[in-house]
Amino acid sequence: MTASLSETLTLVLIEDDDGDAFLVEELLKEAEAPPRITWARSLAEGLPKLTADVQCVLVDLSLPDASGLEALEQVLAAAPHAAVLVLTGISEAHVGVTAVQAGAQDYLVKQDITARLLARSIRYSMERKRAEHTQRMLVKAEATAQENARLERGLLPVPLLSEDVIQHTTRYLPGSQSALLAGDFYDTVQTKDGSVHIVVGDVCGHGPDEAALGVALRIAWRTLVLAGQTGDVMLRTMDALLRVERKAPEIYTTLCTATLTPDLTHAELRVVGHPPPVLIRDGAVTAVGEGPSGPPLGIFHDAEWHAIDVPLGEEWSLMLYTDGLIEAAVEQDQLGVDGLVELVREHGHVDLDRLIRHVGTLTDDLAVVLVQRRAP
Secondary structure (H helix, E strand, O other): OOEOOOOOOEEEEEOOOHHHHHHHHHHHOOEOOOOEEEEEOOHHHHHHHOOOOOOEEEEEOEEOOEEOHHHHHHHHHHOOOOEEEEEEOHHHHHHHHHHHHHOOOEEEEHHHOOHHHHHHHHHHHHHHHHHHHHHHHHHHHHHHHHHHHHHHHHHOOOOEOOOOOEEEEEEEEOOOOOOOOOOEEEEEEEOOOOOEEEEEEEEOOOOHHHHHHHHHHHHHHHHHHHOOOOHHHHHHHHHHHHHHHOOOOOOOEEEEEEEEOOOOOEEEEEEEOOOOOEEEEOOEEEEOOOOOOEOOEOOOOOOOOOOEEEEOOOOEEEEEEOOOOOOOEEOOEEOHHHHHHHHHHHHOOOOHHHHHHHHOOOOOOEEEEEEEEOOO
16 A cells, blocks of 8 residues: 655664665655655764754664664754654564653554555654644743743833822833844833823834843933933933943934923923824824924934923823834834824724724834823
8 A cells, every 4th residue: 555655755764684674665665755765774874864854763772883762862862853763673662662752753663564554653753743843832932921021020110100190001012023022111200399200212123132221221211310310411311321331333212201290281391213292182182292302312422302391281191102103014004103193083092902902013112101181
Protein backbone atom coordinates (compact mmCIF):
# COMPACT_ATOMS: atom_id res chain seq x y z
CA MET A 1 0.00 0.00 0.00
CA THR A 2 1.33 3.45 -0.89
CA ALA A 3 2.62 5.34 2.13
CA SER A 4 0.94 8.70 2.76
CA LEU A 5 3.92 11.05 2.69
CA SER A 6 2.78 13.66 0.18
CA GLU A 7 5.67 16.13 0.57
CA THR A 8 9.33 15.51 -0.06
CA LEU A 9 11.02 15.44 3.34
CA THR A 10 14.67 15.51 4.36
CA LEU A 11 15.50 12.68 6.76
CA VAL A 12 18.60 11.43 8.50
CA LEU A 13 18.80 7.71 9.30
CA ILE A 14 21.36 6.75 11.96
CA GLU A 15 21.59 2.94 11.78
CA ASP A 16 24.66 0.67 11.90
CA ASP A 17 22.94 -2.41 10.47
CA ASP A 18 23.07 -2.45 6.67
CA GLY A 19 20.03 -4.71 6.37
CA ASP A 20 17.84 -2.56 8.61
CA ALA A 21 18.96 0.61 6.84
CA PHE A 22 18.20 -0.96 3.44
CA LEU A 23 14.74 -2.00 4.68
CA VAL A 24 13.89 1.53 5.84
CA GLU A 25 15.06 3.04 2.55
CA GLU A 26 13.08 0.53 0.46
CA LEU A 27 9.90 1.00 2.49
CA LEU A 28 10.09 4.79 2.15
CA LYS A 29 10.45 4.49 -1.63
CA GLU A 30 6.82 3.40 -1.63
CA ALA A 31 5.70 6.78 -0.35
CA GLU A 32 3.80 9.15 -2.64
CA ALA A 33 6.74 11.56 -2.38
CA PRO A 34 9.82 9.53 -1.34
CA PRO A 35 11.95 11.50 1.14
CA ARG A 36 15.59 12.46 0.73
CA ILE A 37 17.47 10.15 3.09
CA THR A 38 20.98 10.61 4.45
CA TRP A 39 22.34 7.45 6.06
CA ALA A 40 24.92 7.43 8.83
CA ARG A 41 26.35 4.24 10.38
CA SER A 42 27.27 5.75 13.75
CA LEU A 43 26.32 8.60 16.03
CA ALA A 44 29.63 10.36 15.36
CA GLU A 45 28.94 10.19 11.63
CA GLY A 46 25.29 11.23 11.99
CA LEU A 47 25.51 14.25 14.29
CA PRO A 48 27.26 16.54 11.73
CA LYS A 49 24.50 15.72 9.24
CA LEU A 50 21.75 17.11 11.48
CA THR A 51 21.53 20.43 9.68
CA ALA A 52 18.68 22.95 9.85
CA ASP A 53 16.95 21.52 6.77
CA VAL A 54 16.51 18.08 8.36
CA GLN A 55 12.89 17.55 9.34
CA CYS A 56 13.02 14.09 10.89
CA VAL A 57 15.72 11.84 12.40
CA LEU A 58 15.38 8.06 12.61
CA VAL A 59 17.87 6.76 15.16
CA ASP A 60 18.68 3.23 16.27
CA LEU A 61 19.11 2.86 20.02
CA SER A 62 21.91 0.29 19.61
CA LEU A 63 24.81 2.04 17.90
CA PRO A 64 28.50 1.12 18.08
CA ASP A 65 29.44 4.42 19.73
CA ALA A 66 26.29 5.09 21.78
CA SER A 67 23.32 3.11 22.99
CA GLY A 68 19.97 3.64 24.60
CA LEU A 69 19.07 7.08 25.85
CA GLU A 70 22.66 8.30 25.44
CA ALA A 71 22.24 8.33 21.65
CA LEU A 72 18.80 9.91 21.91
CA GLU A 73 19.99 12.71 24.17
CA GLN A 74 22.77 13.68 21.80
CA VAL A 75 20.42 13.66 18.80
CA LEU A 76 17.85 15.80 20.63
CA ALA A 77 20.56 18.28 21.59
CA ALA A 78 22.01 18.43 18.07
CA ALA A 79 18.64 18.70 16.26
CA PRO A 80 16.12 20.49 18.50
CA HIS A 81 14.22 21.57 15.39
CA ALA A 82 13.65 18.04 14.02
CA ALA A 83 11.21 15.29 14.92
CA VAL A 84 12.96 12.20 16.32
CA LEU A 85 11.72 8.66 15.64
CA VAL A 86 13.44 5.91 17.62
CA LEU A 87 14.07 2.40 16.16
CA THR A 88 14.32 -0.52 18.56
CA GLY A 89 14.55 -4.30 18.46
CA ILE A 90 11.91 -6.60 19.93
CA SER A 91 13.92 -7.04 23.10
CA GLU A 92 14.20 -3.24 23.50
CA ALA A 93 10.54 -2.33 22.98
CA HIS A 94 10.24 -1.08 26.56
CA VAL A 95 13.16 1.27 25.89
CA GLY A 96 11.11 2.89 23.11
CA VAL A 97 8.48 4.00 25.61
CA THR A 98 11.19 5.46 27.83
CA ALA A 99 12.66 7.24 24.81
CA VAL A 100 9.33 8.94 24.08
CA GLN A 101 9.15 10.04 27.69
CA ALA A 102 12.67 11.45 27.31
CA GLY A 103 11.78 13.60 24.29
CA ALA A 104 11.43 11.41 21.19
CA GLN A 105 8.23 11.90 19.22
CA ASP A 106 7.59 8.19 18.56
CA TYR A 107 9.25 4.75 18.40
CA LEU A 108 9.01 1.72 16.13
CA VAL A 109 10.02 -1.92 16.64
CA LYS A 110 12.07 -2.84 13.55
CA GLN A 111 10.53 -6.29 13.14
CA ASP A 112 7.03 -4.75 12.94
CA ILE A 113 7.76 -2.02 10.40
CA THR A 114 5.67 -1.78 7.25
CA ALA A 115 5.66 0.95 4.62
CA ARG A 116 2.31 2.26 5.83
CA LEU A 117 3.30 2.16 9.51
CA LEU A 118 6.66 3.85 8.86
CA ALA A 119 5.13 6.67 6.81
CA ARG A 120 2.40 7.21 9.37
CA SER A 121 4.89 7.29 12.26
CA ILE A 122 7.07 9.85 10.47
CA ARG A 123 4.06 12.05 9.76
CA TYR A 124 2.82 11.66 13.34
CA SER A 125 6.23 12.48 14.76
CA MET A 126 6.47 15.67 12.71
CA GLU A 127 2.96 16.79 13.69
CA ARG A 128 3.71 16.12 17.33
CA LYS A 129 6.94 18.12 17.02
CA ARG A 130 5.02 21.04 15.53
CA ALA A 131 2.46 20.83 18.33
CA GLU A 132 5.21 20.83 20.95
CA HIS A 133 6.83 23.85 19.30
CA THR A 134 3.50 25.70 19.20
CA GLN A 135 2.89 24.90 22.85
CA ARG A 136 6.33 26.21 23.81
CA MET A 137 5.67 29.41 21.87
CA LEU A 138 2.32 29.84 23.62
CA VAL A 139 3.91 29.35 27.02
CA LYS A 140 6.68 31.78 26.11
CA ALA A 141 4.17 34.35 24.85
CA GLU A 142 2.11 34.00 28.01
CA ALA A 143 5.19 34.43 30.18
CA THR A 144 6.21 37.50 28.15
CA ALA A 145 2.72 38.97 28.48
CA GLN A 146 2.76 38.44 32.24
CA GLU A 147 6.22 40.00 32.49
CA ASN A 148 5.08 42.96 30.40
CA ALA A 149 2.05 43.41 32.63
CA ARG A 150 4.26 43.42 35.73
CA LEU A 151 6.59 45.89 34.02
CA GLU A 152 3.71 48.20 33.18
CA ARG A 153 2.27 48.02 36.70
CA GLY A 154 5.68 48.86 38.13
CA LEU A 155 6.48 51.73 35.78
CA LEU A 156 3.12 53.44 35.23
CA PRO A 157 2.38 56.13 37.81
CA VAL A 158 -0.22 56.53 40.52
CA PRO A 159 -1.71 60.05 40.26
CA LEU A 160 -1.23 62.38 43.21
CA LEU A 161 -4.69 63.94 43.53
CA SER A 162 -6.20 65.13 46.78
CA GLU A 163 -9.40 66.59 45.34
CA ASP A 164 -12.41 64.66 44.08
CA VAL A 165 -13.86 67.61 42.16
CA ILE A 166 -12.44 66.28 38.87
CA GLN A 167 -12.72 62.90 37.23
CA HIS A 168 -9.34 61.50 36.22
CA THR A 169 -9.06 58.60 33.74
CA THR A 170 -5.98 57.15 32.05
CA ARG A 171 -5.22 54.50 29.48
CA TYR A 172 -1.94 52.99 28.31
CA LEU A 173 -1.94 50.51 25.45
CA PRO A 174 1.08 49.09 23.60
CA GLY A 175 0.89 49.19 19.81
CA SER A 176 0.61 45.98 17.78
CA GLN A 177 4.34 45.98 16.99
CA SER A 178 5.48 46.66 20.51
CA ALA A 179 6.80 43.91 22.79
CA LEU A 180 7.46 45.94 25.88
CA LEU A 181 6.38 49.15 27.50
CA ALA A 182 7.65 51.83 25.14
CA GLY A 183 8.56 55.50 25.49
CA ASP A 184 5.06 56.91 26.07
CA PHE A 185 4.57 58.29 29.56
CA TYR A 186 2.04 60.29 31.58
CA ASP A 187 1.53 61.61 35.09
CA THR A 188 -0.76 63.82 37.18
CA VAL A 189 0.22 65.73 40.32
CA GLN A 190 -1.74 68.15 42.51
CA THR A 191 0.46 70.62 44.40
CA LYS A 192 -0.19 72.20 47.79
CA ASP A 193 -1.80 75.30 46.30
CA GLY A 194 -4.48 73.13 44.67
CA SER A 195 -3.16 73.38 41.12
CA VAL A 196 -3.38 70.18 39.07
CA HIS A 197 -0.41 69.44 36.78
CA ILE A 198 -0.63 66.91 33.93
CA VAL A 199 1.93 65.63 31.46
CA VAL A 200 1.69 63.25 28.52
CA GLY A 201 4.90 62.52 26.58
CA ASP A 202 6.38 60.32 23.90
CA VAL A 203 10.04 59.34 23.50
CA CYS A 204 10.64 58.51 19.85
CA GLY A 205 11.28 54.83 19.21
CA HIS A 206 10.28 51.57 20.89
CA GLY A 207 11.94 49.16 23.26
CA PRO A 208 13.41 48.94 26.76
CA ASP A 209 15.85 51.85 26.29
CA GLU A 210 13.03 54.19 25.27
CA ALA A 211 10.83 52.85 28.09
CA ALA A 212 13.58 53.53 30.64
CA LEU A 213 14.10 57.04 29.25
CA GLY A 214 10.36 57.73 29.38
CA VAL A 215 10.22 56.67 33.02
CA ALA A 216 13.25 58.85 33.84
CA LEU A 217 11.58 61.87 32.23
CA ARG A 218 8.30 61.21 34.01
CA ILE A 219 9.97 60.96 37.40
CA ALA A 220 12.00 64.11 36.64
CA TRP A 221 8.79 65.94 35.71
CA ARG A 222 7.04 64.88 38.92
CA THR A 223 10.04 65.84 41.06
CA LEU A 224 10.36 69.26 39.39
CA VAL A 225 6.66 70.01 39.74
CA LEU A 226 6.61 69.04 43.42
CA ALA A 227 9.67 71.26 43.90
CA GLY A 228 7.82 74.20 42.35
CA GLN A 229 9.75 74.21 39.06
CA THR A 230 7.32 74.59 36.17
CA GLY A 231 7.15 76.26 32.77
CA ASP A 232 10.31 76.82 30.75
CA VAL A 233 12.56 76.10 33.76
CA MET A 234 11.10 72.62 34.02
CA LEU A 235 11.30 72.00 30.26
CA ARG A 236 14.94 73.10 30.05
CA THR A 237 15.83 70.78 32.93
CA MET A 238 14.07 67.86 31.23
CA ASP A 239 15.80 68.75 27.96
CA ALA A 240 19.19 68.57 29.70
CA LEU A 241 18.28 65.24 31.32
CA LEU A 242 17.17 63.84 27.97
CA ARG A 243 20.49 64.76 26.34
CA VAL A 244 22.42 62.99 29.10
CA GLU A 245 20.27 59.84 29.31
CA ARG A 246 19.49 59.12 25.66
CA LYS A 247 21.42 56.41 23.82
CA ALA A 248 21.71 58.31 20.53
CA PRO A 249 21.72 62.02 19.62
CA GLU A 250 18.73 61.65 17.30
CA ILE A 251 16.43 60.62 20.16
CA TYR A 252 13.92 63.36 20.97
CA THR A 253 10.78 63.68 23.06
CA THR A 254 7.46 65.39 22.48
CA LEU A 255 5.14 66.20 25.34
CA CYS A 256 2.16 68.24 26.42
CA THR A 257 1.74 69.75 29.87
CA ALA A 258 -1.34 71.27 31.43
CA THR A 259 -1.55 73.23 34.69
CA LEU A 260 -5.09 73.71 36.01
CA THR A 261 -5.65 76.64 38.36
CA PRO A 262 -6.77 75.82 41.91
CA ASP A 263 -10.35 76.81 41.06
CA LEU A 264 -10.13 74.55 37.95
CA THR A 265 -11.49 77.25 35.63
CA HIS A 266 -8.31 77.88 33.57
CA ALA A 267 -5.52 75.78 32.10
CA GLU A 268 -2.04 76.78 31.05
CA LEU A 269 -0.76 74.46 28.32
CA ARG A 270 2.60 73.87 26.73
CA VAL A 271 2.45 71.79 23.56
CA VAL A 272 6.06 70.74 22.99
CA GLY A 273 6.11 69.37 19.44
CA HIS A 274 3.13 67.25 20.46
CA PRO A 275 -0.45 66.72 19.21
CA PRO A 276 -2.79 69.34 20.70
CA PRO A 277 -5.18 68.38 23.50
CA VAL A 278 -8.89 68.02 22.80
CA LEU A 279 -11.24 70.22 24.84
CA ILE A 280 -15.01 69.87 25.28
CA ARG A 281 -16.52 73.07 26.67
CA ASP A 282 -20.03 74.49 26.38
CA GLY A 283 -20.95 71.69 23.98
CA ALA A 284 -18.10 72.53 21.55
CA VAL A 285 -15.23 70.16 20.75
CA THR A 286 -11.91 71.74 19.70
CA ALA A 287 -8.21 71.01 19.42
CA VAL A 288 -6.58 73.49 21.80
CA GLY A 289 -4.17 76.01 20.29
CA GLU A 290 -3.45 76.95 16.71
CA GLY A 291 0.08 75.54 16.84
CA PRO A 292 2.68 74.04 19.19
CA SER A 293 4.30 76.01 21.98
CA GLY A 294 7.71 75.09 20.62
CA PRO A 295 9.88 72.24 19.32
CA PRO A 296 10.37 68.82 20.94
CA LEU A 297 12.94 68.30 23.67
CA GLY A 298 16.41 67.23 22.57
CA ILE A 299 16.63 69.15 19.27
CA PHE A 300 17.52 72.81 19.87
CA HIS A 301 19.71 73.97 22.76
CA ASP A 302 18.15 77.46 22.86
CA ALA A 303 14.51 76.42 22.47
CA GLU A 304 11.73 78.40 24.11
CA TRP A 305 8.13 77.36 24.69
CA HIS A 306 5.29 79.83 25.09
CA ALA A 307 2.29 79.09 27.27
CA ILE A 308 -1.23 78.71 25.90
CA ASP A 309 -3.90 80.05 28.26
CA VAL A 310 -7.23 78.24 27.97
CA PRO A 311 -10.41 79.32 29.81
CA LEU A 312 -12.26 76.24 31.00
CA GLY A 313 -15.35 77.44 32.81
CA GLU A 314 -17.42 75.41 35.21
CA GLU A 315 -17.93 72.21 33.22
CA TRP A 316 -15.41 70.76 30.77
CA SER A 317 -13.40 67.75 29.60
CA LEU A 318 -9.72 67.92 28.58
CA MET A 319 -7.93 65.02 26.91
CA LEU A 320 -4.14 64.78 26.50
CA TYR A 321 -2.82 61.91 24.40
CA THR A 322 0.13 60.60 22.42
CA ASP A 323 0.16 60.29 18.63
CA GLY A 324 -0.68 56.58 18.79
CA LEU A 325 -4.32 57.68 19.00
CA ILE A 326 -4.39 59.89 15.90
CA GLU A 327 -2.13 57.57 13.89
CA ALA A 328 -4.50 54.62 14.33
CA ALA A 329 -5.94 53.29 11.10
CA VAL A 330 -9.62 54.06 10.56
CA GLU A 331 -10.94 52.66 7.29
CA GLN A 332 -7.35 52.44 5.96
CA ASP A 333 -6.64 56.12 6.73
CA GLN A 334 -4.97 57.67 9.76
CA LEU A 335 -7.42 59.34 12.10
CA GLY A 336 -5.50 62.62 12.52
CA VAL A 337 -6.32 65.47 14.89
CA ASP A 338 -9.31 66.64 12.84
CA GLY A 339 -10.65 63.10 12.69
CA LEU A 340 -10.28 62.73 16.45
CA VAL A 341 -12.15 65.98 17.08
CA GLU A 342 -14.92 64.91 14.73
CA LEU A 343 -15.13 61.48 16.38
CA VAL A 344 -15.47 63.02 19.86
CA ARG A 345 -18.07 65.43 18.46
CA GLU A 346 -20.08 62.52 17.06
CA HIS A 347 -19.96 60.69 20.39
CA GLY A 348 -20.99 63.83 22.27
CA HIS A 349 -18.58 63.09 25.13
CA VAL A 350 -15.31 61.26 25.78
CA ASP A 351 -15.56 57.59 26.71
CA LEU A 352 -11.96 56.38 26.42
CA ASP A 353 -12.74 52.70 25.99
CA ARG A 354 -15.37 53.39 23.35
CA LEU A 355 -13.07 55.87 21.62
CA ILE A 356 -10.13 53.46 21.50
CA ARG A 357 -12.36 50.66 20.19
CA HIS A 358 -13.69 52.96 17.50
CA VAL A 359 -10.29 54.04 16.16
CA GLY A 360 -9.38 50.43 15.39
CA THR A 361 -5.94 48.82 15.30
CA LEU A 362 -3.18 50.76 17.04
CA THR A 363 0.06 50.97 15.10
CA ASP A 364 1.88 52.85 17.84
CA ASP A 365 1.81 52.96 21.62
CA LEU A 366 -0.92 55.02 23.21
CA ALA A 367 -1.08 57.01 26.43
CA VAL A 368 -4.16 59.09 27.30
CA VAL A 369 -5.09 61.26 30.28
CA LEU A 370 -8.67 62.51 30.49
CA VAL A 371 -9.67 65.05 33.17
CA GLN A 372 -13.27 66.18 33.51
CA ARG A 373 -15.14 68.59 35.71
CA ARG A 374 -18.88 68.64 36.18
CA ALA A 375 -20.70 71.84 37.18
CA PRO A 376 -21.75 71.92 40.84
